[in-house]
Amino acid sequence: xxxxxxxxxxxxxxxxxxxxxxxxxxxxxxxxxxxxxxxxxxxxxxxxxxxxxxxxxxxxxxxxxxxxxxxxxxxxxxxxxxxxxxxxxxxxxxxxxxxxxxxxxxxxxxxxxxxxxxxxxxxxxxxxxxxxxxxxxxxxxxxxxxxxxxxxxxxxxxxxxxxxxxxxxxxxxxxxxxxxxxxxxxxxxxxxxxxxxxxxxxxxxxxxxxxxxxxxx
Amino acid sequence: xxxxxxxxxxxxxxxxxxxxxxxxxxxxxxxxxxxxxxxxxxxxxxxxxxxxxxxxxxxxxxxxxxxxxxxxxxxxxxxxxxxxxxxxxxxxxxxxxxxxxxxxxxxxxxxxxxxxxxxxxxxxxxxxxxxxxxxxxxxxxxxxxxxxxxxxxxxxxxxxxxxxxxxxxxxxxxxxxxxxxxxxxxxxxxxxxxxxxxxxxxxxxxxxxxxxxxxxxxxxxxxxxxxxxxxxxxxxxxxxxxxxxxxxxxxxxxxxxxxxxxxxxxx
Numbered sequence: 001x002x003x004x005x006x007x008x009x010x011x012x013x014x015x016x017x018x019x020x021x022x023x024x025x026x027x028x029x030x031x032x033x034x035x036x037x038x039x040x041x042x043x044x045x046x047x048x049x050x051x052x053x054x055x056x057x058x059x060x061x062x063x064x065x066x067x068x069x070x071x072x073x074x075x076x077x078x079x080x081x082x083x084x085x086x087x088x089x090x091x092x093x094x095x096x097x098x099x100x101x102x103x104x105x106x107x108x109x110x111x112x113x114x115x116x117x118x119x120x121x122x123x124x125x126x127x128x129x130x131x132x133x134x135x136x137x138x139x140x141x142x143x144x145x146x147x148x149x150x151x152x153x154x155x156x157x158x159x160x161x162x163x164x165x166x167x168x169x170x171x172x173x174x175x176x177x178x179x180x181x182x183x184x185x186x187x188x189x190x191x192x193x194x195x196x197x198x199x200x201x202x203x204x205x206x207x208x209x210x211x212x213x214x215x216x217x
Numbered sequence: 218x219x220x221x222x223x224x225x226x227x228x229x230x231x232x233x234x235x236x237x238x239x240x241x242x243x244x245x246x247x248x249x250x251x252x253x254x255x256x257x258x259x260x261x262x263x264x265x266x267x268x269x270x271x272x273x274x275x276x277x278x279x280x281x282x283x284x285x286x287x288x289x290x291x292x293x294x295x296x297x298x299x300x301x302x303x304x305x306x307x308x309x310x311x312x313x314x315x316x317x318x319x320x321x322x323x324x325x326x327x328x329x330x331x332x333x334x335x336x337x338x339x340x341x342x343x344x345x346x347x348x349x350x351x352x353x354x355x356x357x358x359x360x361x362x363x364x365x366x367x368x369x370x371x372x373x374x375x376x377x378x379x380x381x382x383x384x385x386x387x388x389x390x391x392x393x394x395x396x397x398x399x400x401x402x403x404x405x406x407x408x409x410x411x412x413x414x415x416x417x418x419x420x421x422x423x424x425x426x427x428x429x430x431x432x433x434x435x436x437x438x439x440x441x442x443x444x445x446x447x448x449x450x451x452x453x454x455x456x457x458x459x460x461x462x463x464x465x466x467x468x469x470x471x472x473x474x475x476x477x478x479x480x481x482x483x484x
Contacts, residue, residue, distance in 0.1 A: 060328020
């Protein structure tokens, strides 16, 4: 292995792990304890964190630029769309830098393109809901079966015809949401919290490899 | 009897922090104990998870059908633990796919995840002993960072490529319904996992197998078949058992008029 490779590997593995350990410990200490020194360290690391996030955005854009340019130059499948995306990215960046993000021109362009299309997809969601509900009738597991039963119960209990003809329907749906529903939801939240905490400990111990692989280590 | 629990006004920003710290330290200690036991030769087995078996089966199915596998790591960024779980799964699925000549494609949302995914996929090809097959931009597709741009791009890609299996693992919202429905249309085996409550129910609508909440973190450890990672799941179970005991004790003691557990939790 050449010296350059060794240095590169050291930066990508050891340095990444050192950064993970320092930032994790300082974030935990800054959250649980209050002292001017810890607060100052936490503020400084948060600024670094913001800088790194901004930097990764550019790294991502550079990766996309190389990937799409290669696709365009080699005329792979759907290359015109990639060229279109590259042109659009450049146009939006130039327009944002030239006129400012809060200028009328930028905001009008943003609202009349992106937001309009976004709302169009939101409007179509009901079709997907109905289609997916139909598909769910081929229940394959006990879990999905239970979910379908409760989903159907909620649909029936909250439908205007049921509510107008059966006064208890409202109370039953309220009870279902606030008792078994709430209990289940809290179980998911609590267990997810513990799972996330253990994932953080795995990363801290260097057992979770994805953090290092993401850094190329 | 009216329970004397703290009112919102009485809850200071620091209330309960020492309890949280105690749980965090205890979790660290328990995970380390489990890890040490694993180093001494102790092994744990994880209960059979249908979704995990389905992932293994799906790769074989894709090989037989000659179709690719598609993996969605969600719309979260690198700071989201669910995204980290998704990226771990991406690496494992890609490695398994490469070994049987099944291309595993992925569609990330945030631009930093594009870079991370390229790195993970390249690493998976190296681990599988086929680094020459990796090409920049061939397996990692990007359609945009917006939730529905991501969903519509993903749906279009599914309809065009017709993957044999689609795996959703990470942070999702209503976008999963758009991509999930497209996957159902092409007859793909679909496995979904997220810790977001609203998306779990949507995944149940369109996926064949689902992973709820913390299962997504457990499955990423289980699929690696690494005994040390699996040992951390044992530590997690101990913490969960302890929290369960605390909850039951809290309910019983509070009902009996004793506030010791509640006071401890607000420490």
